[in-house]
Amino acid sequence: MPDLDRLVAGLRCRDVLADLSDFLDGLLAEERVNAVKAHLAECETCARFGAEVAAVLAALRAGHAAATPPLSDDALARLRARVADAISTDSGPG
Numbered sequence: 760m761p762d763l764d765r766l767v768a769g770l771r772c773r774d775v776l777a778d779l780s781d782f783l784d785g786l787l788a789e790e791r792v793n794a795v796k797a798h799l800a801e802c803e804t805c806a807r808f809g810a811e812v813a814a815v816l817a818a819l820r821a822g823h824a825a826a827t828p829p830l831s832d833d834a835l836a837r838l839r840a841r842v843a844d845a846i847s848t849d850s851g852p853g
């Protein structure tokens with residue numbers, strides 16, 4: 760299990776994951792965006808997770824113009840729940 764309390768580039772992984780959806784939606788302040796980017800550049804755990812979430816969100820945004828099936832709100836909710844779960848999971852099986 761990844762250590763989400765790991766401090767990289769001034770941010771902990773759980774902080775980065777908590778901000779991830781806002782980061783991808785462009786809702787974070789530029790200062791925070793730069794901090795998250797710096798973390799992602801050095802943290803493989805968050806970079807991988809971020810890439811996965813980013814791919815889904817990109818497909819979702821492109822869904823209007825492309826043949827990619829758009830994600831439902833339900834799917835997006837599950838994705839957010841997965842992020843929340845990754846943040847909150849400290850013990851227990853998988």
Ligand SMILES: [Zn+2]
Nearest residue numbers: 772802804805
């Ligand atoms: Zn991280």
